[in-house]
Amino acid sequence: MHLFDAVRLALQQIRAQKLKSGFSLIGVFIGVMFLIAVVSVVQGMNRYMTDKFAGTLLGVNTFRLRQFPDVQLGNVTDSTWRVWQRRPRISYDDALAVMHGLNVPVVSAWESSTRATLSAGRRQATGIEVTAATEQYFDIRSLKIELGRPFTAEEARSGLPVAVLGFELAAKLFEGQDPLGREVKIFEVPYRVIGVVEKQGNLFGLSLDKFVVTPAGAPVKRYVNPPRVVDALAVKATTQADMREAMSQAEAIMRSRRHLRPREGDTFALETADEVLDFWSKISRVLFVALPGLVAISLVVGGIVIMNIMLMAVAERTREIGIRKALGARRRDILRQFLVEAVTLATVGAAAGVGTGIALAGLIAAISPLPASVAPWSIAVGVLLGGGVGVVAGVYPASRAARLDPIAALRFET
Amino acid sequence: MSQPQDFRTGDTPLPDVVILTHKLTRDYDMGSEIVHALRGVSFQIRRNEYVAVMGPSGSGKSTLMNVIGCLDTPSAGEYWLNSQKVSDLSDDELAHIRNKEIGFVFQTFNLLPRASALHNVELPLIYAGAAAKVRRERAAEALTSVGLGDRMDHKPNELSGGQRQRVAIARALVNRPSILLADEPTGNLDSATSSEIMDVFATLHGQGQTVVMVTHEADIAAHAKRVVTLRDGLIATDQARAA
Numbered sequence: 001m002h003l004f005d006a007v008r009l010a011l012q013q014i015r016a017q018k019l020k021s022g023f024s025l026i027g028v029f030i031g032v033m034f035l036i037a038v039v040s041v042v043q044g045m046n047r048y049m050t051d052k053f054a055g056t057l058l059g060v061n062t063f064r065l066r067q068f069p070d071v072q073l074g075n076v077t078d079s080t081w082r083v084w085q086r087r088p089r090i091s092y093d094d095a096l097a098v099m100h101g102l103n104v105p106v107v108s109a110w111e112s113s114t115r116a117t118l119s120a121g122r123r124q125a126t127g128i129e130v131t132a133a134t135e136q137y138f139d140i141r142s143l144k145i146e147l148g149r150p151f152t153a154e155e156a157r158s159g160l161p162v163a164v165l166g167f168e169l170a171a172k173l174f175e176g177q178d179p180l181g182r183e184v185k186i187f188e189v190p191y192r193v194i195g196v197v198e199k200q201g202n203l204f205g206l207s208l209d210k211f212v213v214t215p216a217g218a219p220v221k222r223y224v225n226p227p228r229v230v231d232a233l234a235v236k237a238t239t240q241a242d243m244r245e246a247m248s249q250a251e252a253i254m255r256s257r258r259h260l261r262p263r264e265g266d267t268f269a270l271e272t273a274d275e276v277l278d279f280w281s282k283i284s285r286v287l288f289v290a291l292p293g294l295v296a297i298s299l300v301v302g303g304i305v306i307m308n309i310m311l312m313a314v315a316e317r318t319r320e321i322g323i324r325k326a327l328g329a330r331r332r333d334i335l336r337q338f339l340v341e342a343v344t345l346a347t348v349g350a351a352a353g354v355g356t357g358i359a360l361a362g363l364i365a366a367i368s369p370l371p372a373s374v375a376p377w378s379i380a381v382g383v384l385l386g387g388g389v390g391v392v393a394g395v396y397p398a399s400r401a402a403r404l405d406p407i408a409a410l411r412f413e414t
Numbered sequence: 415m416s417q418p419q420d421f422r423t424g425d426t427p428l429p430d431v432v433i434l435t436h437k438l439t440r441d442y443d444m445g446s447e448i449v450h451a452l453r454g455v456s457f458q459i460r461r462n463e464y465v466a467v468m469g470p471s472g473s474g475k476s477t478l479m480n481v482i483g484c485l486d487t488p489s490a491g492e493y494w495l496n497s498q499k500v501s502d503l504s505d506d507e508l509a510h511i512r513n514k515e516i517g518f519v520f521q522t523f524n525l526l527p528r529a530s531a532l533h534n535v536e537l538p539l540i541y542a543g544a545a546a547k548v549r550r551e552r553a554a555e556a557l558t559s560v561g562l563g564d565r566m567d568h569k570p571n572e573l574s575g576g577q578r579q580r581v582a583i584a585r586a587l588v589n590r591p592s593i594l595l596a597d598e599p600t601g602n603l604d605s606a607t608s609s610e611i612m613d614v615f616a617t618l619h620g621q622g623q624t625v626v627m628v629t630h631e632a633d634i635a636a637h638a639k640r641v642v643t644l645r646d647g648l649i650a651t652d653q654a655r656a657a
Contacts, residue, residue, distance in 0.1 A: 005540060016528055323524045326485060327585070328513020328541040330506040406485045410524065 006337050010344035013313075024309040025349030027302020028389055032350045032382040035295045036357025039378040041364055042287050044371035049280045052201070052208070058273040059140050061243045062236040065090055065098060065250055069269045070232070071276055087267045089225075094257060095233040101253040102235070104242045109136035110216065112224040112231040118212060120173040120184045128169060129211040130186055132221040137213060138164075138197075140236040148180045148195035151215045159217025163191040167199040168209035186212065189219045202369065243272070299385060302349065303393040310342050310397035321401050322409025335402040342394025343387050350386020354379050421456070427494045432592050432624050433459040433482060438491035438501075439647075440477050451477040453647035454491065459593075459626065464619045466638035467628045474647040476597075479628045483516055483595050484508045496592045513541050517586025521598035523578045525570040531557060531581045532566040538589040556584040560614060576607035583614060587623075594618065596627040600634055612637045 014021040064070070068084035076084075095110040102108075111133035117126045131137070135156045138145070147170075151162055163184055170179045170193075179193045191214060200208035214220045225231065235250065237243035247270050254268050314321070321334055329337075358379075361372035421427070427434040440452040451474045459465055469475040480486035481493060484500055487508070493501040500511055517538075518524075525534045535553035544552070557566050560580040570578050579599060586594055596615070600608035616637065619625050627638060635641050636655070643651040 002543075005546075012528075319524070320526055323526060324537065324541075325509065326483070326512060326518050326524070327538045328509050328589075330509040330541070332506070333509075333541060407480055410485075410520070 031298030032353025346390030
């Protein structure tokens with residue numbers, strides 16, 4: 001019998017007993033569905049973490065000199081927290097010394113941020129991230145200007161009251177109007193809008209477009225930090241190696257400025273996207289370790305169910321096997337028929353699981369802040385696993401069918 | 415004319431001998447005792463003979479039928495089918511012989527219930543490895559030849575007993591076998607339908623088909639040209655009937 005005939009026969013058999021077939025492939029279906037959905041979500045998070053979190057929020061090949069890490073990973077104990085709070089803050093002079101002390105090509109900007117309420121005319125926007133920064137800030141965060149222009153080095157130094165708005169903030173304050181040249185009030189001080197940044201989207205449901213950036217020397221600075229103190233110095237290198245080199249130079253400069261003895265730890269933090277990515281890859285690794293276990297359980301259950309169904313089918317169709325043998329079916333023809341049937345059953349279940357898994361991933365992406373992106377390899381793995389389960393579950397029933405004695409099988413009464 | 419007793423171990427049958435058994439025995443190990451179903455059956459069937467095998471139940475006629483049909487192998491003795499010694503072939507080789515040389519017709523029809531008449535007739539061709547197009551053509555041809563050209567898409571449960579047995583005959587003939595082997599072909603049919611089926615057999619015999627039929631009904635056996643009677647695993651009588 002040709003393989004094609006065997007597959008067609010198997011599909012007829014499955015169609016003939018839809019309900020039974022449906023129940024028998026539910027295990028494989030669920031296993032593959034979970035595989036696809038979980039891999040899609042983890043994959044989506046991965047892309048999110050690398051593109052958005054690391055790329056946009058922290059910057060590529062960028063480190064920040066801060067009092068303590070901005071992104072706290074894992075558990076920070078109270079005592080650690082108290083130690084961090086007692087550290088000296090990063091001063092304007094620290095930032096300047098590091099900026100001038102580095103001898104690898106970098107761009108750098110210092111920044112200070114807080115949250116505030118903005119108003120424009122009678123419209124208000126609350127909880128907006130207000131940042132005073134030097135002009136390289138946009139370059140370091142890879143923020144592209146959609147409308148107007150960023151502020152210049154001259155404006156940053158002189159502290160001209162101008163502002164660059166995030167996309168959503170601009171839309172909220174100046175709905176339907178051209179925001180350029182208009183006035184926004186931050187801490188009751190009027191600023192002129194000179195630019196709007198391109199839309200950044202969401203990160204875990206939080207908008208990345210609700211912010212305003214003002215020149216470093218602008219009046220905002222007084223409301224954010226004490227005089228001559230900054231939140232962070234951001235340094236962006238062109239390559240990963242340059243960044244590492246710049247980091248160790250920055251560390252040396254800061255240690256000498258703070259007169260730290262060799263055995264003392266740093267009293268400042270050098271933060272990169274790497275820590276965030278490392279932490280994330282640890283989480284995703286745990287998921288990828290747990291996932292095969294979960295998938296394996298449903299596939300084993302699914303395989304046992306299919307084996308049972310096939311054993312029942314062999315018993316029910318003993319007469320048919322006898323007829324086929326009498327008409328010239330060899331052992332391998334019967335073996336192939338039942339094996340193909342088991343594999344087809346499992347593959348149909350796996351294919352349904354792939355489809356539902358993709359739909360589930362889409363649903364998760366639509367109704368929750370979790371992103372999802374279907375990995376092509378997970379589809380291949382899902383279908384192959386399903387087929388594999390079919391082979392393993394089908395071998396024993398099929399070989400039983402193949403070994404049946406034709407005379408006994410023909411006499412078999414159902 | 416060569417008689418069974420002329421054959422000796424080491425000989426080969428004459429070319430026109432389709433079936434030759436020589437001292438055929440078949441024992442069943444039933445655990446506590448050994449049942450001797452066949453105790454040394456020697457006979458020959460020539461091309462285009464029409465033979466009925468009779469005998470009371472337990473006489474060994476079913477066992478003989480299974481051995482001749484290559485569903486079973488003898489414990490000892492020789493079985494030659496179409497000048498090929500088949501008594502010591504493997505399972506898969508026997509399957510091949512069944513496919514090529516033997517057309518079975520059973521008492522209970524043994525059609526696949528969920529398959530159409532056409533697909534049922536196609537089955538032997540599937541295992542012969544015929545292409546789909548060839549299969550369909552030849553199966554349709556066989557069904558037409560037994561008068562079921564207009565019932566090809568019917569399932570067995572949509573057909574009468576006589577029609578089912580005709581489907582089975584079409585299936586038996588579709589691979590052009592050396593022998594048509596019928597086991598109580600009219601056992602499940604009323605007398606009118608039985609005589610219809612016997613007419614089909616007579617026509618086939620007239621066209622040159624070798625027919626071997628196992629039956630316990632004397633009036634059915636009367637359709638055959640030669641009647642072999644078995645008793646206790648041995649041939650009791652072997653008579654040609656007057657035409």
